[in-house]
Structure formats: structure tokens, C-alpha cells
Amino acid sequence: MLLCLRIENFALIDQLELEFGTGLNVLTGETGAGKSIILDAIDAALGGKVSSRVIRTGTSRAMVEATFKSNGTLASWLSEQEIDSIDENSVVISREISATTSNVRSRSRVNGVLVNRQMMVGLRDRLVEITAQGQTVQVGQASQVRDWLDLHGGDALMQQRQAIAVVYTAYQQAHLALEKRRTSERERLQQLDLLTYQVQELGAVNLNDPNELEQLLQERERLNHVVDLQQMSYKVYQALYQNDSEAPAAADLLGDSEATLIDMVEYDTQLQPLLDLVRDAQATLMEVARQINAYGEDLEADPQRLEEVEERIRELKQICRKYGPTLQEAIAYYQKIQGELAELNDSEQSIESLEQQEQATLAKLTQACHKLTQLRRTAANSLESRLIAELKPLAMEKVQFKVDIVPTTPTATGADKITFMFSPNPGEPLQPLSEIASGGEMSRFLLALKACVSQADAAGTMVFDEIDVGVSGRVAQAIAEKLHQLSQRSQVLCVTHQPLVAAMADRHFRVDKQIINQGKGNKTNNGSSEQRTVVRVTALDNLTTRREELAQLAGGKSATDAIAFAESLLLQAANHRQSEQR
Known part of the structure; x- marks a missing residue:
């Protein structure tokens, strides 16, 4: 769980420190207010790609520090990497970014210890999972779809996948050894001819006494x-x-x-x-x-x-x-090439042995992949029924969904090509989800998918970036309830424009832009202080400020109807939470 986020000179943020809580944390604000910058900062802290543009204009370095609540998984990872714990309750991750005229440099630390990008990738998966409406590309990626299905399949499936990775490595090694021997076969035959002639020539002269x-x-x-x-x-x-x-x-x-x-x-x-x-x-x-x-x-x-x-x-x-x-050296050479010739003559048998070894490991791999395919088909049946059930409350009562599994060449992750097939309307054929789903449909699908796999997901924090774009009314309410449902199992951070979603928050933050004067040190040509735009975040900790923010989202802070609507949303959200607790 993300406890605290501290940002310095990142994009439009000069200095910012946020404390998040359990449950549903919501960020709201006008379009362009800088909500996504905060999510970008979280991504950067966890090893995401950055460019020189993330460094605030006029400064030479940016810094992001994220503090997460520790758990058994994080403690084990720290022990594996030989990184000491600061305390038993938290893990501090920081990244410093600097830019020169030619490139961008950054240094990541975990509990003050420098770590490389590969280590950060391994840690990131244990901490945060970011979901955005733009994940349409990911839905079209066979590897991502496969990972989602496998995650839903649970421990038995993941253990079988790990076993396949081991067998596949053995198969690759056997295959490469065989290919190397086959590639060198022509050279072997040439060497065999040469050594055979030389052994015959030297043997014919009967060399015994140097x-x-x-x-x-x-x-x-x-x-x-x-x-x-x-x-x-x-x-x-x-x-x-x-x-x-x-x-x-x-x-x-x-x-x-x-x-x-x-x-x-x-x-x-x-x-x-x-x-x-x-x-x-x-x-x-x-x-x-x-x-x-x-x-x-x-x-x-x-x-x-x-x-x-x-x-x-x-x-x-x-x-x-x-x-x-010398004759002594000629006799020594004769003895040497006799051994080499014997090895070359035995190499044909070596090829047969390597072929047998390759076939044996391929048979093991095929068998292991077959078992994994069966587990995946079972997981697919479960995911199909579970996902449809999750989608129905999201105004997709007639949706059809199927996990299409077709055989492919064995790899370290099995021998299956997996595609999510989707039909939102009755009478329409199933087609690849990434090709036909609208933006709103994709948002709801991703949310429902996260609800299906969140219990198996190792990440303690789930981030949703405007996943409710393109929906309204009853669907927005269903998304709000689904987000709250997810927040009961994992911490949820959500950027939203929907008052129905924001009303369900356990912690609510308003993000906006402000123009500030830089002070006497920086004057413009007309003598006035230089003005700069900064992003500010306000924690809405009381009912009045939350009501005003929800009213603004709904239709304007000064509108009486909007205020009343905001009050009804907060009351409705409170009633929903109470009903879930029962």
C-alpha cells in the first residue's frame, strides 16, 4: 500500500507531499489540472520511462519518493536483494532525475540503496498495478492477455508455468547443442578426411624410435x-x-x-x-x-x-x-591426431545422442505444455463466467465473452495463443476485444477484469487513470461501486471526472493549477515578479469541501441543484458502504 508520495520539481509540481490511506483514494480536478502528473510521478518512482520534459523548467533535477507499507512479500524481496529494512512497517523508494544537453540520467534507490532498472521492474510488480483506458493496446498483446488469464488461474497454474520455464530452458540448451553440432558437421568431415590421411601416412612409416x-x-x-x-x-x-x-x-x-x-x-x-x-x-x-x-x-x-x-x-x-x-615431434603429433580422429569418429554417435536428448526434452516440454493448456482451459471457463457476472452490473447485461485458446509453438510460457473474444450486443459474432470494444466498453471490461484477478494479484495498490471516461449515469454508479469493492481488498487510487465515483472515496484529493510569483530574485522586463504555474493538491477532509468539489464536478459550485445533488451522492455512497459492511 502506498503511504506517502513526495515530489520535487517534477513537470509542473515544485514541491508536493501526499499521504494516502486504505480503501478508495480519489483525485479530481479540471481537465489539465495535473492529476495525471501525480500518476506519472508514481510510475517514474517505480522505474517508468522518463524524459527531460519531466524536470521542471528552470531546474536541473527532479526527485520522486514513494513510501509503501511493508509486508511479507516485500520483506522477502529486500532479503533476496540484500537490502536492509529501514523499519518493519515501510519501504522507501526514490528516484532522482537529472538532464544534460545530450541525455537524461536517473538513479533509483530502495531504502537508500542504489538499484538497477531490472530490480525496479521486479519490485514494481509487487507494489502497484496501473490500469488506464488506453490499455487497449495491452488487450491486443498476446503476452498480456496470457498473463491475465494465468493470474486468474491461481497458484497451480502459475506453478505449472514456472515448471515449463525450466523444461523449456533445458530444451533450448539441447536444441542449441544439436544445432551447433550440425552446423560444424561439414568442418568435422573435412577435418576427419585430413586426419585420416595423416594417420594413414604416419602409420605407414612405422614410427617407433625417436x-x-x-x-x-x-x-x-x-x-x-x-x-x-x-x-x-x-x-x-x-x-x-x-x-x-x-x-x-x-x-x-x-x-x-x-x-x-x-x-x-x-x-x-x-x-x-x-x-x-x-x-x-x-x-x-x-x-x-x-x-x-x-x-x-x-x-x-x-x-x-x-x-x-x-x-x-x-x-x-x-x-x-x-x-x-624433428622426428620426436612428428611421433608426438601422430599420437595426438590418433586421439582426435577417434573423437571425430565418435561424433556421429554424439549427434544421435544429442538428437535423442532434444527429442526427450521436447517430449517433456510438450507434455508440460499440454497440462498447462488444460489448466488454462479450466481457468478460461472460470474467467468467462466470472467476467460476464462482473460486467452485467456495468450495463452490459447481454455481453458475450470467450477466451480463445489455440495451439502454437512451445515457449517458456506454454504452447497457447490466447485472445479475448468479445461481443457487447446480442446477435453480433464474437470478435477480438481489442478490435471492436469502444472506449467506454473497454473501461468497463478492464475494471471487471481487475475485479476477477485482484485477489491473485501480488500488487498492494491498484491505480485507475480515468477509467470511467465515456460513461455516465447508471454505468458510472456501477463503476463507482466496483471500485469501492476492489478497494476492500487492495488500496485503490483513481483519477476521475465522475462525481458518482468521487463520492464513493474514502479519501478525496482536489488537484488544480495555481499561478504564483517567484519572488524578488526573478524579475520580468517590466519589473514585476516572474509568474509560474504550479500544481497544488488539497485533501478534502470535511463534508463541506467534498460537497463543493462534487457540485463543481456535477455542474458548477454556485448551482443550488448541484449542491443538493452532491449531498445526495455522499449520502448514497455512505449507505452503500454501510450495506456492504452488513
Whole structure:
């Protein structure tokens, strides 16, 4: 419930503070007096769109602050958003609007904490619902019509709708995953062909040893120099062990050295270690001579093996150029693409799995949507009978109304397209409400609709902006009674020109424009004080002021008949309230 509204420099309002009460709060005044500005200020405070025109001329900023009575729903929202409560009884929402030469800036706060627009939208639905005769456009919007029907359907329907939103998200994810895989299928096939060729090519060369190329290069050198190696090995053998020339071999020299050291040891045993070293050297030399001789004898030319080695070297170097640059890197690449190829070969099965997953989630979504459709049809039957009953007292005794539900593509809100079908006159076919309803008929329909859904609506304050335009007499009285009926469940704010509606108010405010002098600080060219137009609101708290306002609405404050009519309206309204209390 809206407790207090404070406005500064908003449109024609310089400063204004209003305190609203429970029940029916009515704003009256001449056309153009500024009644709708107050509703615009409420809308702005709750995150509505604003432009630079809402800032009062001559000022740089506007501010609107709305204080609402707190409840369990608001307390839970504040806790979810981690916003502290000012007190247990109220929530303060404010918005500051400023303008530059290029844009408009605004900052919204809840209990002094800055909040973004998305948070304000979520909070707005918990606080206020604004209904105006201009909602013909909304009646033609399938989403709004669907929301009205679902709201009337109650908790079970809304819970099913929430369940559909979850299933629809899962379906969207499965569908997107499948489409992504299908989109990349051509790339997958191209990559599959490439990797298949590369795996076959690398597999054909039998890559196992990363040192194979180095070993082959060494073997090629040996095979190319067999004769040289034979000659050099024989030369080493001669130098070490058996020299064909007259020069002694190394073995002979060591033998002479050994004999001399033996003689020396007989005189000095300290030389024994040296003798042992010479003997060890001689044994080593003999082993080297034996092995080099065997090596030389084993060497033989092998042109066929040399050709094989050359071919293998060329093959490995080609592989290194394509997949290396080293053989070790080529082998690592081969192992890597074998895994990638296995994944690509398994992707076909992945597509089948994704298709099955998509079909499974679509089946769940379809089933959930079917259940929601059944709930909506039940809610539609209830709304049809309830709405017709609400419209009959509003001088629409012969009205026909039907909720048309036709299947459509499943979405997060179900698989139904919902249209309100309407026929105000007997013998006329049902047609879409938004296309055929007159302004007065639309006003009454919206009021009756709010009466049907208000008990399920989370908003604590309902605002009606001139919803009684285009009606009079008995219909206006019926609208007044319907507004009062709604005000017993929710706080109602209503802008009206109808004295019958205004008479039913629990709190009555008169809105008018006044011309004031700005003071000595601002002079016009002729020296007089600058005059400005401002909006003023007066709370009509006593019977005399209310009677005078109702008389003015009815036909002129000075007319005796109008005063009498106003008194009769107030008496009639009092009697109606008393009869409802019984």
C-alpha cells in the first residue's frame, strides 16, 4: 500500500507531499489540472520511462519518493536483494532525475540503496498495478492477455508455468547443442578426411624410435666408408700390436717397459704400482688390438643395405618436414591426431545422442505444455463466467465473452495463443476485444477484469487513470461501486471526472493549477515578479469541501441543484458502504 508520495520539481509540481490511506483514494480536478502528473510521478518512482520534459523548467533535477507499507512479500524481496529494512512497517523508494544537453540520467534507490532498472521492474510488480483506458493496446498483446488469464488461474497454474520455464530452458540448451553440432558437421568431415590421411601416412612409416633418423645417418656414413674404415682399422691394429714395418708396435714397447720395470722393482719395491699399471695398460692394449682387428675383418660393402638406409632417411626427412621439424615431434603429433580422429569418429554417435536428448526434452516440454493448456482451459471457463457476472452490473447485461485458446509453438510460457473474444450486443459474432470494444466498453471490461484477478494479484495498490471516461449515469454508479469493492481488498487510487465515483472515496484529493510569483530574485522586463504555474493538491477532509468539489464536478459550485445533488451522492455512497459492511 502506498503511504506517502513526495515530489520535487517534477513537470509542473515544485514541491508536493501526499499521504494516502486504505480503501478508495480519489483525485479530481479540471481537465489539465495535473492529476495525471501525480500518476506519472508514481510510475517514474517505480522505474517508468522518463524524459527531460519531466524536470521542471528552470531546474536541473527532479526527485520522486514513494513510501509503501511493508509486508511479507516485500520483506522477502529486500532479503533476496540484500537490502536492509529501514523499519518493519515501510519501504522507501526514490528516484532522482537529472538532464544534460545530450541525455537524461536517473538513479533509483530502495531504502537508500542504489538499484538497477531490472530490480525496479521486479519490485514494481509487487507494489502497484496501473490500469488506464488506453490499455487497449495491452488487450491486443498476446503476452498480456496470457498473463491475465494465468493470474486468474491461481497458484497451480502459475506453478505449472514456472515448471515449463525450466523444461523449456533445458530444451533450448539441447536444441542449441544439436544445432551447433550440425552446423560444424561439414568442418568435422573435412577435418576427419585430413586426419585420416595423416594417420594413414604416419602409420605407414612405422614410427617407433625417436632416435631412428640419427642412427640411420650414422649407419649411412659407415656404409659409405667401408674401405676407409677397413684400412684405418688395420693401421690401428698394426700400430698397437703387430707392425709390418721395422718400427716397433705399441705392444712391443710396453713389453720392453715391463721388463725394465721388473728389473727396477728388484732394487726398489716402491715401483711395483707402476709395474702393475704398465701390465694393465698392456692388457688393455691387447684387447683394443683384438677388437679393432675383428671390426676390420667384419666390415664388408653392402650396397643393398646402403640403398635401404638412404630410402628410409629420405622417408623420415619428408615426415619431419611435414609434421616435425624433428622426428620426436612428428611421433608426438601422430599420437595426438590418433586421439582426435577417434573423437571425430565418435561424433556421429554424439549427434544421435544429442538428437535423442532434444527429442526427450521436447517430449517433456510438450507434455508440460499440454497440462498447462488444460489448466488454462479450466481457468478460461472460470474467467468467462466470472467476467460476464462482473460486467452485467456495468450495463452490459447481454455481453458475450470467450477466451480463445489455440495451439502454437512451445515457449517458456506454454504452447497457447490466447485472445479475448468479445461481443457487447446480442446477435453480433464474437470478435477480438481489442478490435471492436469502444472506449467506454473497454473501461468497463478492464475494471471487471481487475475485479476477477485482484485477489491473485501480488500488487498492494491498484491505480485507475480515468477509467470511467465515456460513461455516465447508471454505468458510472456501477463503476463507482466496483471500485469501492476492489478497494476492500487492495488500496485503490483513481483519477476521475465522475462525481458518482468521487463520492464513493474514502479519501478525496482536489488537484488544480495555481499561478504564483517567484519572488524578488526573478524579475520580468517590466519589473514585476516572474509568474509560474504550479500544481497544488488539497485533501478534502470535511463534508463541506467534498460537497463543493462534487457540485463543481456535477455542474458548477454556485448551482443550488448541484449542491443538493452532491449531498445526495455522499449520502448514497455512505449507505452503500454501510450495506456492504452488513
